[in-house]
Amino acid sequence: MSETASTDGFEGEQERERLHVATQDTRFVLLQNILGHPSQLPSMKELAYVNPSKSEGTIYQHLERLVEAGIVATYMLPSDRRKRDLPYKFYGLSDEGQAFLDRHGLLRAEETLRAVYERVEKNEQIKRFERAPRPQ
Numbered sequence: 001m002s003e004t005a006s007t008d009g010f011e012g013e014q015e016r017e018r019l020h021v022a023t024q025d026t027r028f029v030l031l032q033n034i035l036g037h038p039s040q041l042p043s044m045k046e047l048a049y050v051n052p053s054k055s056e057g058t059i060y061q062h063l064e065r066l067v068e069a070g071i072v073a074t075y076m077l078p079s080d081r082r083k084r085d086l087p088y089k090f091y092g093l094s095d096e097g098q099a100f101l102d103r104h105g106l107l108r109a110e111e112t113l114r115a116v117y118e119r120v121e122k123n124e125q126i127k128r129f130e131r132a133p134r135p136q
Contacts (some may be wrong), residue, residue: 018100022097027053029064031101034072034092034112036117041075041134043087049126050117063091071097075135086132 022031033050034040047063048056066072073094082088093101101107122130 007047015100018069018071019104021065022071022101022104022106024062026051026058027066028094030059030062030066031071032109032113033107033117035107036113037092038114038117039134040090040132041090043090043132045087046126046129047091050120066125066131068099070094071100073097077133077135081133085130090134103123 021027027074028052030047032041033047037046044056044059044063047059048054051059063072067074072091073095075090075092077090079088098107
């Protein structure tokens with residue numbers, strides 16, 4: 001077997017595993033939440049708000065699995081831009097995750113997801129969190 005063939009097999013297996021990670025029910029919903037968020041960088045509180053049947057611990061575990069798979073990244077607001085009582089840690093697609101979702105046609109519903117997210121009735125805290133400064 002050539003080196004290229006074995007590398008392609010490994011990459012194919014990685015792609016299948018990543019697809020399995022991304023399409024698990026809860027993780028797929030979290031990806032939809034990220035894509036639907038106005039800045040595509042929601043905080044944990046925002047994700048918990050739109051997923052009331054899941055605990056923050058459960059959401060965090062699923063986010064960590066998406067981070068491990070290279071689909072999602074954690075983005076931190078620099079300390080000099082942080083505001084009291086506002087989030088400073090956010091979750092968004094990594095560059096690799098963006099390319100992966102695009103390759104599999106999972107970004108096609110982005111506009112629809114934003115429209116759905118916009119229609120969610122939000123309390124004042126979540127509205128404030130949506131307006132919080134985000135990392136660039």
